[in-house]
Amino acid sequence: MKFTDKLNHAWQTNNSLLMIGLDPDVNRFPEEVKNNKHAIYDFCVNIIDATAPYACGFKPQIAYFASESAEDQLAGICQYINKNYPHLPIVLDSKRGDIGTTAEHYAKEAFLRYKADAVTVNPYMGLDSIEPYLAWDDKGVIILCRTSNLGGSDLQFAKLEDGTPLYLYVARLVAEKWNPTGQCGLVVGATFPEEIAKVRQVIGDDMPLLIPGIGAQGGDILNTVLAGCNSKTTGVLINSSRAILYASAGTDWREAATKVASSTRDAINEARHSLSLVPALAQT
Numbered sequence: 001m002k003f004t005d006k007l008n009h010a011w012q013t014n015n016s017l018l019m020i021g022l023d024p025d026v027n028r029f030p031e032e033v034k035n036n037k038h039a040i041y042d043f044c045v046n047i048i049d050a051t052a053p054y055a056c057g058f059k060p061q062i063a064y065f066a067s068e069s070a071e072d073q074l075a076g077i078c079q080y081i082n083k084n085y086p087h088l089p090i091v092l093d094s095k096r097g098d099i100g101t102t103a104e105h106y107a108k109e110a111f112l113r114y115k116a117d118a119v120t121v122n123p124y125m126g127l128d129s130i131e132p133y134l135a136w137d138d139k140g141v142i143i144l145c146r147t148s149n150l151g152g153s154d155l156q157f158a159k160l161e162d163g164t165p166l167y168l169y170v171a172r173l174v175a176e177k178w179n180p181t182g183q184c185g186l187v188v189g190a191t192f193p194e195e196i197a198k199v200r201q202v203i204g205d206d207m208p209l210l211i212p213g214i215g216a217q218g219g220d221i222l223n224t225v226l227a228g229c230n231s232k233t234t235g236v237l238i239n240s241s242r243a244i245l246y247a248s249a250g251t252d253w254r255e256a257a258t259k260v261a262s263s264t265r266d267a268i269n270e271a272r273h274s275l276s277l278v279p280a281l282a283q284t
């Protein structure tokens with residue numbers, strides 16, 4: 001199934017635009033799993049079960065697994081999601097970017113080894129570094145555009161000769177030239193809502209936006225939804241990782257994760273509701 005079809009289905013089925021980020025930091029695990037042989041796997045599958053009803057997908061960040069030599073646990077987690085929640089897409093967050101021959105292997109890593117539905121990539125090396133991912137024409141390729149961190153401005157706000165900031169140039173390039181499969185998306189940070197709105201304006205209705213930066217990074221949910229959603233009040237995967245994963249370090253960690261995921265999903269939906277009222281208000 002194509003990534004965008006699976007995503008559309010997930011948005012509808014769970015009535016959710018919330019993506020759960022899997023950034024398993026062993027030092028922050030609750031006591032009861034910390035010393036397990038497969039602690040990362042155990043922690044993540046519990047979080048997945050606790051949050052799946054409120055999610056539109058899962059986004060494992062590969063560095064958390066690689067730094068602990070836990071790639072096999074990541075493969076197991078992806079298998080677990082695909083088996084138990086086949087309607088929820090997996091976005092492998094690896095932010096790769098390299099020459100084509102190497103990128104072919106990064107694409108195989110994401111789509112064959114981990115069986116992800118989409119992957120995050122860095123556009124800095126240009127189209128031929130992205131093409132190996134596009135060759136997997138059902139898979140999502142989500143390209144960094146205006147990232148959530150402050151330092152993202154160092155390059156992404158640099159202006160081209162005609163005054164266009166680099167991040168908007170990237171958005172236009174992806175929308176107009178780099179998306180032959182129709183499966184591309186862009187990463188924009190919830191910490192920069194004005195820029196999210198400009199990106200949405202440039203790319204139109206169809207392209208999904210992965211938006212990290214609510215929760216631990218303090219991005220505002222209402223502003224994010226108003227800026228990023230399309231005319232169907234969908235079009236975004238709003239990611240939250242730490243605020244959900246580490247909602248409690250006590251024995252109630254699963255329930256706490258459920259509670260934060262559910263209330264975040266609801267807050268996003270409340271904001272969507274206010275967005276859907278805008279055209280109605282405009283007509284009166």
Ligand SMILES: O=C(O)c1cc(=O)[nH]c(=O)n1[C@@H]1O[C@H](COP(=O)(O)O)[C@@H](O)[C@H]1O
Pocket residue numbers: 021023061093120146147148149187188189212213214215216217239240241242243
């Ligand atoms: O691509 C991402 O997911 C990403 C892009 C970005 O601009 N900012 C950003 O924080 N992220 C990821 O989002 C996760 C952090 O989410 P929080 O813990 O909710 O802040 C990490 O996995 C980051 O790598």
